[in-house]
Amino acid sequence: MKRLVPLLAVVPVAASYTISGKFAFPTGLLIVLFALFLGFHAKSEHSGSVPGLGLFWLGPLATVWALSERREGREIWNLTLPLGLAVGAVGTMLLLRRTIPRNQIWLILAAILTWCVSYFGGSGGGADHMRSYYSFLGLSPEATWTLIVWSRKFIHVTFYSLLATCFYNFLASERPKPYLEALSFALSMAVCDEWRQNMMPNREGSIRDVILDIGAASIWLWWRYLRKNSTNPKAPGSERQT
Missing domain, CATH: 1.20.120 (Four Helix Bundle (Hemerythrin (Met), subunit A))
Structure with a gap:
């Protein structure tokens, strides 16, 4: 069960x-x-x-x-x-x-x-819907749009880094280094999400967002790899004696 x-x-x-x-x-x-x-x-x-x-x-x-x-x-x-x-x-x-x-x-x-x-990748998660969230700041339309763009990019980076990390941690108990599997999972989600947005009348998919998502997930997994290797160095005397 x-x-x-x-x-x-x-x-x-x-x-x-x-x-x-x-x-x-x-x-x-x-x-x-x-x-x-x-x-x-x-x-x-x-x-x-x-x-x-x-x-x-x-x-x-x-x-x-x-x-x-x-x-x-x-x-x-x-x-x-x-x-x-x-x-x-x-x-x-x-x-x-x-x-x-x-x-x-x-x-x-x-x-x-x-x-x-x-x-958030659907029709209710477009950039236009975020304007009301920043209206209390009293910024100009240009400054508001710049803030929206950077906020959305930050959300992309955070979401897909966490997504790859969760899938990596799930597989880590069964496989020693499931980096490619975790990255493939994040890639498939990014591609499917942008493809679905491209089919909506008020949204537009972007290959640049896919690259941003996978880049963020790759950097995070690479950091995990470096951290894991730094905390598990080879034992003294394990090198071949000459």
């Missing part, structure tokens, strides 16, 4: 791609079903994890409520949606540390990041 948990974590990811990168009510229902399954599963084995179980149930319910508010056109969903996701994520981490092997937590984190990439 525990082996099904990482697979179920990917279901919302597939759903969000199916509905063209938009958070919609069917996706929220899938979150609730996933929460119910893992909630009951965790409750039966670790009934003492009351905080984690409570947050795990509260997060999806707040998320679905936020989605329903969005459909009604109420602005409060802008606050409740990320709050519900954050609460659910905290509860998830508290529960998963007790119910499944730790290496599989990295796979679920990768699924959550992929889900975020799916949403």
Whole structure:
């Protein structure tokens, strides 16, 4: 049963791609079903994890409520949606540390990041939607646009570095150096996301973003490689004596 948990974590990811990168009510229902399954599963084995179980149930319910508010056109969903996701994520981490092997937590984190990439890569994640976020700064239109561009590039670098790291940590328990596998995973996500954006009327895919994403993931994995080698030097006397 525990082996099904990482697979179920990917279901919302597939759903969000199916509905063209938009958070919609069917996706929220899938979150609730996933929460119910893992909630009951965790409750039966670790009934003492009351905080984690409570947050795990509260997060999806707040998320679905936020989605329903969005459909009604109420602005409060802008606050409740990320709050519900954050609460659910905290509860998830508290529960998963007790119910499944730790290496599989990295796979679920990768699924959550992929889900975020799916949403922000959709029609609701364009640069035009970010103008309202920076309006309180009182900047000129040119300065606001420059800030938006740099913010989006920073998000690209951060997201795909974390995505490659999560997948690397998941595979590290089975393979000694899964650098290429982690990089391939990040590359496939970057290509699919930009290709999907190119099919949307108000978005435009960019090969430069793919290069930026893979460059960031490569630098991060290279840093991990150098750090791992520096902390595990060869033992004295291991060299061949002449």
